Amino acid sequence: GAVVSQHPSWVICKSGTSVKIECRSxxxxxxxxxxxxxxxxxxxxxxxxxxxxxxxxxxxxxxxxKFLINHASLTLSTLTVTSAHPEDSSFYICSARPLGTGxxxxxFFGPGTRLTVL
Amino acid sequence: xxxxxxxxEALNIQEGKTATLTCNYTNYSPAYLQWYRQDPGRGPVFLxxxxxxEKEKRKERLKVTFDTTLKQSLFHITASQPAxxxxxxxALDFYNQGGKLIFGQGTELSVKx
Numbered sequence: 221g222a223v224v225s226q227h228p229s230w231v232i233c234k235s236g237t238s239v240k241i242e243c244r245s246x247x248x249x250x251x252x253x254x255x256x257x258x259x260x261x262x263x264x265x266x267x268x269x270x271x272x273x274x275x276x277x278x279x280x281x282x283x284x285x286k287f288l289i290n291h292a293s294l295t296l297s298t299l300t301v302t303s304a305h306p307e308d309s310s311f312y313i314c315s316a317r318p319l320g321t322g323x324x325x326x327x328f329f330g331p332g333t334r335l336t337v338l
Numbered sequence: 339x340x341x342x343x344x345x346x347e348a349l350n351i352q353e354g355k356t357a358t359l360t361c362n363y364t365n366y367s368p369a370y371l372q373w374y375r376q377d378p379g380r381g382p383v384f385l386x387x388x389x390x391x392e393k394e395k396r397k398e399r400l401k402v403t404f405d406t407t408l409k410q411s412l413f414h415i416t417a418s419q420p421a422x423x424x425x426x427x428x429a430l431d432f433y434n435q436g437g438k439l440i441f442g443q444g445t446e447l448s449v450k451x
Contacts, residue, residue: 252437263443269436313381317437325433329381
């Protein structure tokens with residue numbers, strides 16, 4: 221159980237185009253989903269926290285108009301990279317926190333999406 | 339400034355030995371601390387969580403300690419195996435602040451047969 225999927229697993233796009241990445245919790249409902257970015261040999265950097273039915277909370281320095289997050293249901297969150305540029309090329313990873321975990325912050329991570337912007 | 343640091347970028351040990359990884363942080367007050375394993379090109383996989391009022395937590399060959407005075411966590415893998423080779427990440431857990439996790443940069447462990 222507790223599987224999180226991401227789609228696509230990799231994407232190559234031209235500069236200036238928009239890319240949508242989906243994050244799904246397959247066998248549980250998630251009150252909260254998180255989006256991270258990871259550059260080679262670096263740690264995961266939290267970009268935003270997404271709660272179902274409400275606006276995402278972005279970390280300092282992350283442009284909310286560039287990285288659009290939609291959390292339409294308890295099993296799906298999407299990240300859209302708008303007008304992508306080569307510097308947006310990175311590994312994007314989502315995580316999901318199951319409903320009803322109370323004070324225990326167990327999160328399940330997706331396999332990641334490799335974005336390459338040419 | 340706030341900082342979270344893990345020891346040396348890479349750690350090489352012989353099979354059967356104990357690997358010890360360090361996670362130090364400054365100017366944070368996490369409620370919990372978590373450790374994850376990450377293989378190349380994959381998402382992190384949860385290993386252990388330790389609470390601020392716990393000194394030590396064990397799971398099979400894994401042991402984690404958490405010293406909130408020193409602001410340090412140690413992660414041990416005993417009887418290491420080549421299959422343990424991966425990058426290990428510590429994460430400061432702010433579950434009472436929306437569930438945010440702040441990750442260290444990771445330590446790449448290589449276990450040689």
